[in-house]
Amino acid sequence: MATGTPVGPAVGPPRLPLVSVRDLSVAYDDGPVVLDGVDLDLFPGEMVALLGSSGSGKSTLMKSLTGFAPITGGSARVVGYDLTNLRRGQLRDVRASVGQVFQQFNLVGRLSVLTNVLTGALHDAGPVNLVGGFSGVHRRRAMELLDRVGIAHKATAQARTLSGGQQQRVAIARALMQRPKLILADEPVASLDPRMSHDVLDLLHEIAREDGIPVLVSLHVMTLALEHSDRIEGMRHGRMVVSAPTARVDTTDLAAIYDDEGADGDVDAA
Incomplete structure (x- = not known):
């Protein structure tokens, strides 16, 4: 071998x-x-x-x-x-x-693309942000990542409305959100x-x-x-x-x- x-x-x-x-x-x-x-x-x-x-x-x-x-x-x-x-x-x-990307995408279909990406930051968002929403820093980074994977224009769309390839790009951006x-x-x-x-x-x-x-x-x-x-x-x-x-x-x-x-x-x- x-x-x-x-x-x-x-x-x-x-x-x-x-x-x-x-x-x-x-x-x-x-x-x-x-x-x-x-x-x-x-x-x-x-x-x-x-x-x-x-x-x-x-x-x-x-x-x-x-x-x-x-x-x-x-x-x-x-x-x-x-x-x-x-x-x-x-x-x-x-x-x-460890960022993970799966066959079935594992997105929350009714939530926006941006929100799905933001969930990648849950591990360090802190209790205040979990209750009151993500910080501006997190939101800016999520948009930057969506731009990087080529679907920033879909940020406000529900995840379930995207094609399979687009959903997988969202999943990759979510994984990158973890750093x-x-x-x-x-x-x-x-x-x-x-x-x-x-x-x-x-x-x-x-x-x-x-x-x-x-x-x-x-x-x-x-x-x-x-x-x-x-x-x-x-x-x-x-x-x-x-x-x-x-x-x-x-x-x-x-x-x-x-x-x-x-x-x-x-x-x-x-």
Whole structure:
């Protein structure tokens, strides 16, 4: 298996990963082992595609990075925190530092686009703002983020009136409102058409590069992963079977991920 390395020119001191997972295992009570000995590093400024068939462990790995899946073995350091040895209140800090983008957008449809973005600041809005509304500083930042993702003109529209691609842009702006140190995007384009899929992945890749935020994005479509990522991490049956810069991934690597398990794993599609 190829070993993942930080992307970019070798200038200055080596970068340290913002996520470092070693020999990670996850198992639920009276259930099978879901993750088995997983290693993963995520470095500032890179977008990493997480590939694998349904049931391979992709979503569980993402959940383990925010404490939503039980780590039963190994170690995981995320944005400076040891997830296996957290003190009181630290789990909340970890989750506040991780922006998440989901397949189903998770917006409140009847609320305005601007209000949905503002909810990304709830963790630091304070009790007065939660009662009386968000501050002008928060509102200005939310508008700046909507402008960045290209839909500032929709700020006052109800979220449910937007197209799927527009709603996902709102969700990305909401994640950025947290000032995240890491972004996890779990199948963010699964419900979008091909053009919107490329647009959303281009936006996430741009954020990774310009803001220095690692983006881990799980995908089913190999062609999207190969076009829009700096590195490929491939999972099969709860294990990491491929870890390499995207430019070095070949059909043998892709076969190891999917093992001829259906159309999404068709190596020829790459």
